[in-house]
Amino acid sequence: MGMEVDTNEPAVELTEAENELYDRQIRLWGLESQKRLRTARILIAGLSGLGAEITKNIILSGVNSVKLLDDKPVTEADFCSQFLAARESLGSNRAEASLLRARALNPMVDISADTQSLKEKTSEFFADFDVVVVSGETNEELLRVDNICRELGVKFYATDVWGMFGFYFASLQKHKYVEDLVKYIPKASTKPNEKTKYELSSTPVQREMEYPGYSTWLNLETSSRSFQRKLKKSGPGLLLLNVLQKFRSTHKRDPSYKTREADLELLRGIRDDQVPNSSLADEALGVLFAQISPAVAIVGGVVAQEVIKVVTKLEAPHRNLFVFDPQTCAGYIENIEAN
Amino acid sequence: MAAAIDGVFPASLQELVKKSKVLVVGAGGIGCEVLKNLVLSGFTDIEIIDLDTIDLSNLNRQFLFHREHVGKSKARVARESALSFNPDAKITAYHDSVTSTDYGVNFFKKFDVVLSALDNRAARNHVNRMCLNADVPLVESGTSGYNGQVELIKRGLTQCYECMPKEAQRSFPGCTIRNTPSEPIHCIVWAKHLFNQLFGESQEDEDISPDAADPDAKDASEKEGESTTVSNEKDKEAEDTANGNVVRINTRQWAKDCNYDAGKLFNKFFNEDINYLLQMSNLWKTRKAPVPVQWDTLLPEGAADGEKEFAKQHHKVWSVEECAHIFANALKELSASFLKLEGDDTLVWDKDDRPAMDFVAACANVRSHIFNIEQKSRFEIKSMAGNIIPAIATTNAITAGISVMRAFNVLESKWEQCKAVYTRLRLNARNQILVPELFFPKPNPNCYVCSSDPAIGLKIDTKKVNIKQLRDDVLVKTLNMLNPDVTVESTGSILISSEEGETECNEDKLLADMNIVDGVILKCDDFFQNYELSIIISHFDSERDEAVFEVVADPKQLQPKEQDKEESVAAPEETKVAKKRSANGNEVAADEGPSTSKKSRPTIVEDDDDDDCLLIEDEDETAQEEAPVASDKLSSPKTATKRKPSTDVIDADEDITEILDSSDEEEAGPTKCKRSRLDEQPKPVEIINID
Structure with missing residues (x-):
């Protein structure tokens, strides 16, 4: 600080x-x-x-x-x-x-x-x-x-x-921000022959980062290599997000508990259309209702x-x-x- | 109330949520959030327990409480607020300690899952034992600053809360505190001891006067034998008494006899005693000598009455003159309250009590000034003296969310999904900030709580420790038993009884005098926790200022016998591998979070980011790993009370030290511990803190 x-x-x-x-x-x-x-x-x-x-x-x-x-x-x-x-x-x-x-x-x-x-x-x-x-x-x-x-x-x-x-x-x-760089540094010892002790020292460092706009997410094609690589690395979360956003823009609403079974069908359809044979399991679609x-x-x-x-x-x-x-x-x- | 609306949850989960009975232990930062999540998810059968009352400093995160609730029961107010979110829920609130005998194994058995949101290690250990014994899954959680953690504890499947040794709290040798402080914390601990010498309960190990027996003070020739002062073993005791009890009692009486004259007291502590230290010239051959200060020189006009503006500036570092003023004013207020007490009652130091905190801040800084140590603001000193763990709403909300997500998994018996999860400020190598463990650490086969026949080794100076200390310091404070029975295995004779009065006559006897010597095995049984433990005694002669006992988690390390060889090779290995549990009992993983890495981490690691704070605690305040000295815990808030041994352990006063797991209880030396089961019936303990 x-x-x-x-x-x-x-x-x-x-x-x-x-x-x-x-x-x-x-x-x-x-x-x-x-x-x-x-x-x-x-x-x-x-x-x-x-x-x-x-x-x-x-x-x-x-x-x-x-x-x-x-x-x-x-x-x-x-x-x-x-x-x-x-x-x-x-x-x-x-x-x-x-x-x-x-x-x-x-x-x-x-x-x-x-x-x-x-x-x-x-x-x-x-x-x-x-x-x-x-x-x-x-x-x-x-x-x-x-x-x-x-x-x-x-x-x-x-x-x-x-x-x-x-x-x-x-x-x-x-965005500019300050970040504490934390390091362990050897501590001056009071007694000879003592094992060196370490203590934490933190130095504030000022940094700046550039954050792209929301359009970068919208422009990311599910068929692109970069998207596929991310799915492989971290699981089907990005695909699920994509499916849900597609559902919202297509149906002008979110999946509803009132029409649970029908909406599950719609979700599966969008999923298979976006990325066939994906690792996005049906089970993950069962917990998408209300908040x-x-x-x-x-x-x-x-x-x-x-x-x-x-x-x-x-x-x-x-x-x-x-x-x-x-x-x-x-x-x-x-x-x-x-x- | 998601479960009340068809179609929101998958049908199986909906049913489970509707019919399950849940216990929430702790209504603090995590507890409030957990309770909200539970009622909104549609749980209708909930019980919540917390012995604490609401404090102003809770309101930045314990969102079920508002200003008008300050001073009221956390559990009850939390219940009312949560009911407004879902009036259909049935919530039972207990304003009580979870270690009370009212909540035995049968109480725990009623629940399908227990969510614990505690802020101290002793209560966590207890709940761990109760849940293991009742065979109820426990979702254990804790936070400290940006870090949070949630883990499942289930008998036979996972590690229990006590499977891994926890970090001991930091303590300081007496001579460092009394003669040769070199860090602000040394002066803060000294100042708290001074408070206790004058107004608090006297503690044997809290002398503040110069210690003439400091080995460093003797020169080489003396060390070899001829002593000008006192140095051989036999005289040592006499001398201890001289410097200890006698002087201590006198200090209190003397201060009273002086009518708490600020100038006289100030000169004694910061001038005469320092001059005495200066005479121990060997101490200052390699160290910078202290420079005494004098009341009349600092404040030639004397101290002004009334609170000064600078006393309110908690973020500023006061000058020595300002400290002297504050010392005088705090002394006046404290002595007035002290003199009003009846009988042997004493004040209890509390970081939230203004004069008590002012006194410690002022004295610590004057002493720091004398020893040329960096001085600190009152705000900083309060953190250190009160072992305050920083706490924010977001970490608690996230952690409580994970806790209830895990409760869903538990109800669905999806055990494989219940790996521990850590919350981190910065990304780990897999770009995660919420980091699930990759695997379930196996239960420690030598755990002294959850293994089938738990045993520990106890290195102890049987010639210095008496039976009462064995009970209070080892069994209760360190091993967290509530009210143990102890028998000698070979003879079956009863050493300590849980019945009041039955073995009182043994209390003052030394272990060695009771024939508890090297190799003796003690059988300890805590009926309420349904916990039995064998203790294998191993004698050692403790050095001056050295802890008089140490708990060795794996007793085989004590006694490497031939036939044990195989096991002892395998077993300890496994223990090492496991991650370290931090203070709060939480684990702190070596790298960020969980992870596969198995190396045991040295205490210090180069650039490991956020784990400076290893502790997680929960919420609130509470202790910190650097907690100075164990004895600082207060046994109970504010008013003077006598502390019972058992109280001590459990009590956590909210913000204080006690807690967390961190540690405090372990102060005296033992570091590693672990243990095992539970059931009903010890004396109730008064406090716990939860939060």
Whole structure:
């Protein structure tokens, strides 16, 4: 911690109450990071269970403000993981229904709701945020928002969970951060003949990385060698993501528990069409309905941690596609490069 | 409530979730998240236990709690909040210690799976034994900072929580603390000892005055024999008493007699005692000599009343003058509270008690200044003195998510899928941040908990250790038994009884006087944990400042007999291979995470990134590996209480040290330990901490 990353340092000082509340995390990421969080403005678009998890974690961390954007109503499926919306709010707007509990998580954070559709939001709207996190949208819409964000210099995350499977994509453009290089160095010994002891020493190093846009993922053909190689190396996660996104754009919805068997049939069809004889087993298709709480907690936890890294400029955000495999509980990163 | 909606889960899993009964141990950082995941997944029969109450510093991650809940029971508030997510769930909350005799093996047997989210090693060991004994699968979890870990423990299939030795906590030789500190932690430990000398429960090994018997202080000729001061073996004891008990008691009385005059006390600790140390000139031949400070020189005007602005600046390093001011003010407040206590009650040091923390921060820094050691901010000193483990919401959420995913696998009996998973800040070589183990480590055949006939070797100075210490320090604190019965194998005579009063007359006798000497085998039985253990005694003469006992996990290492040869070659090997468990009991894999690598890792590895923090603990606060000295644990929060031996072990006070697995209990020396089963009936222990 302790090293200046850029010149426009947040000039805020933490209050005593903040120091006390955030004590355990300040001990991990330092005061400077906590001050940066204090100024961060975050947009969460899409208040599914995943949106709720990310919102919770971000609010707890002590950012400046969070806007919840969603034009959809609370549905029965939300009861599987959307804990910010009370049961009684069934049918009302998801962003508004989440406000009360979101605010109770941390009264020091400014939280607001917006019930408009993401599609109606233009460049001006996004300019008010440091990080934009979008879930539940089609690839076309994700691409549109990413392009706007890239123009504005706003950091963009696309993320989703289907059942127990999930991903995020990070589009951060040029991102500067500080990373601690940790080494063991020999310690000066007080007594002769003593075995050399080592101690940890960490040196902050400033780095910069370039993150390509969401289009690099969309442009990755399933038939390309690079895609095939990744499947071979890390399993069928990327293929599953591709199948689910195709399902969404084709059917204008996600697989539904109400039509479970029929949708499983559709999913198998898309899978076989994309990559015949793949290792994507039928079993993996059986857990893609609604959003399952523990899986959402995992993906939402990872996404929120990444947002915190971006805001605090501490540690390298993973580049750039994260996949969670519910069969093994592995969470891994694919590096999707621009061609 | 996913399981209540047809079509969300595959039908088989839906049924299992609906009908399963789950126990969550701990309602802290991981526990809150686990409970949320369970009710939303559609589990309706849940019990949760935690003896802790809610603290302000929990609120940055224990999201079921809000400001208005501070001071209330974690288990009960967690239950209420979780019910608002799914009013159809049935949740039973216990504001209680899981080691209480109310929760015996039959209690554990009710559950299909136990999810543990504890923050201390002693309670984890206990839950491990109960689950093994009840044969209920246990999903064990812990976090520390960015690192998290989840592992399944199932009898006969996996390693148990105690199969692998855990890292001992760091402790420091008495002379380093009393005479020759060289690191900030030495001065912090000294300052905590000083607090206890004045206001707390006196501990035998917590002297703060100069130690004239420091071997380093003698010059070569003295070492060989003629002594100007005292040096031969026989005199040593007398001298220990002189420097120890007598002086210690006097320090407290003397301070009281001086009406806690800040200047007098300050000069005694930071001037007179330092001058005395300077006379031990041999100490300073190779070290930089300390420079005493004087009250009148630092504060010619005396200390101003009231709290100064700088005392609130927790991130700044105070000057010596500022420390003197803070010392005076803290002394005033502490002595006032101390004098209000009745009878033999004492204060208990608590990092969250402002004057107690101020006192330690100020004294540690003045001493550091004297010894030319780097001074630290109050914030940093609090971490070290309180063994605080950093904790964040995201790691807890991820870890709890994995824990419940594993619970699904357990219910479906998909054991092969239940390999341990680690959460890491940075990618491993396979580009993973959530890293599943590649294989199931086999149970350790010599585990002193889960093997069929568990045994350990105990190297112990039978001429210095008495029966009470054997019980309190070895069996309870180190081996985590609750209330053991001990018999001598060869004669069947009862050495220690779990019935109060039955063997009290033995307590003060030395082992050697009871004929517990080299080669004797003791049979220990903890009825409640249903845990039987053989202890093979091996005598050694301990050196000054050396631990008086050490637990040797594989007793065969103690006694290499011919007939054991084959086994002893094979077995220890296997132990070595296994990964090290870190403090929190968690394993820390050598490379990032799991992995195949089997080498046992030296404590220090060059550039191994994130494992500086090997510990995982859970949540909260709790202990850290560097935990200074064991004796710092508090036995119970704030108010003065007498500590019972058993309490000590278990208690974790939330943030403190105790916990984690880390360690603390092992302080006294033993490092490796392990053990075995459980069942019902010892005395309840009061505290546990969970989180």
